[in-house]
Amino acid sequence: MATPQDESNSGSPELRAAEYVRMSTEHQRYSTENQSDAIRSYAARRGYTIVRTYADEGKSGLNMDGRSGLRQLIADVTDGRADFEIVLAYDVSRWGRFQDADESAYYEYQCRRAGVQVEYCAEPFENDGSLGSDIQKMLKRKMAGEYSRELSVKVFAGQCRLIEKGFRQGGPAGLGLRRQLIDEAGQKKSLLGRLEHKSIHTDRVVLVPGPSDEIEVVRRIYRSFVEDGRSEGEIADLLNSEAVLTDLGRPWTRGTVHQVLINEKYIGNNVWNRGSFKLKQKRVRNEPSMWIRSDGAFPAIVDPLLFNAAQAIIRGRSAKMSDAAMLELLRQLLAKHGYLSGLMIDETASCPSSSAYRSRFGSLLRTYSLVGYAPDRDFAYVESNRRLRQQYPGLVEGMLEELRSAGASVSLNSDTGIATINHEITAALLLCRCAQTEAGSLRWLVRLGGPNQPDITIAARMEPGEGAVRDYYILPALHGWSSRLQFAERNGASLDTYRFDTLEALYELMRRVRLAEVA
Incomplete structure (x- = not known):
């Protein structure tokens, strides 16, 4: 999240700077307030004026997922919207605990290539490109990643002990x-x-x-x-x-x-x-x-x-089948859909269950390899996207008909999916698939940007299972949104101000009213 700062008392700064602060849940010394205090002291000593803040609170530094603050910073810098010459971060670990140190370096390089320098305020080295600086920075990046790996091992061991003591670790309870x-x-x-x-x-x-x-x-x-x-x-x-x-x-x-x-x-x-x-x-x-x-x-x-x-009974159903027969059913399923998942297998009446395949062949991944399938991620979302594609034309046509009924003129570019309304405003409808976290929370991902960014993006949040539209977010491009927005069920005023149960507000906004002729 980026916020402009009050420059009324900034005097005559030599250089304009932005601060980036991030906190996961590691330690109070890394609170965003403490980081900002240290960064501002550093800036005052060097004559910098901080004009913008980018913040990621409660966000992991392992990758860029969910870090809207850093994403916005990089987008502003690479798109030429940055009104600053320096980015200040508390230390290398706040920039990120990327497991690949080259990824951390890549985001810093993107800033430097655009003429924006990154400085780490609490590090014992100047980030000036010297040999000593680069070696220390590389070690710090490796140490930041290693910290997360060591912490992961400790957390896993602690979770194992709690499980063995009979305590529940995440996830919904289930029926009953x-x-x-x-x-x-x-x-x-x-x-x-x-x-x-x-x-x-x-x-x-x-x-x-x-x-x-x-x-x-x-x-x-x-x-x-x-x-x-x-x-x-x-x-x-x-x-x-x-x-x-x-x-x-x-x-x-x-x-x-x-x-x-x-x-x-x-x-x-x-x-x-x-x-x-x-x-x-x-x-x-x-x-x-x-x-x-x-x-x-x-x-x-x-x-x-x-x-x-x-x-x-479940084991017995597959015990009567030979290995070859079970694998042949799986090959047929793969040929039909182009991918495999445990959910798909369980939903196919002619197939033994996914647990039967695990029991017979050791694991689903090994079973997949036996039929020549090598998944690199969970493809359960493919079926969900297929349902969205089926619904999309009808929802778009319904929206266009409502706009026409309101007196607006509408044309649709079938190649880009962008509608032009009243010859002056462009709009596009996005259907956002509902995903559920392991804890049962609902999430929606909205992807914006691209070469054909409309004036208004209408993000329709789908209900779980993609059976119906839950609600709409009407997002004007002038706001300068990040290219990826992740929505929870409730998102605070900064986002939910744009939420509507229906598109009546859009239809009313686009309505054309005849004016009496002026004599």
């Missing part, structure tokens, strides 16, 4: 369960609602049974599967016919029923580290031998015998 907050003495405090988090460091979270009607739905799923012989798809159809929703308020699918059937938390086991996303690098699914577990940590809401019977 609730997250119970307890203090350091083990005394119960309150139940945490969805999207709520503990606020005291020494508090812990455990799982407890939820409402009786939800528990009955979970038990009914197991009984239907084991005793009645229904498949996951049949159980999903039955629940949907009765208007029973998942814990996230969504209809059931074959995959969501399958996840209930294989999750050990329903028999009280605390299992963690099924997947890893260390240092915000590539997300991977771990082998079962790497899982951290504590059996019997929570009260069970499903009879362990019933749970084990369900696992035996």
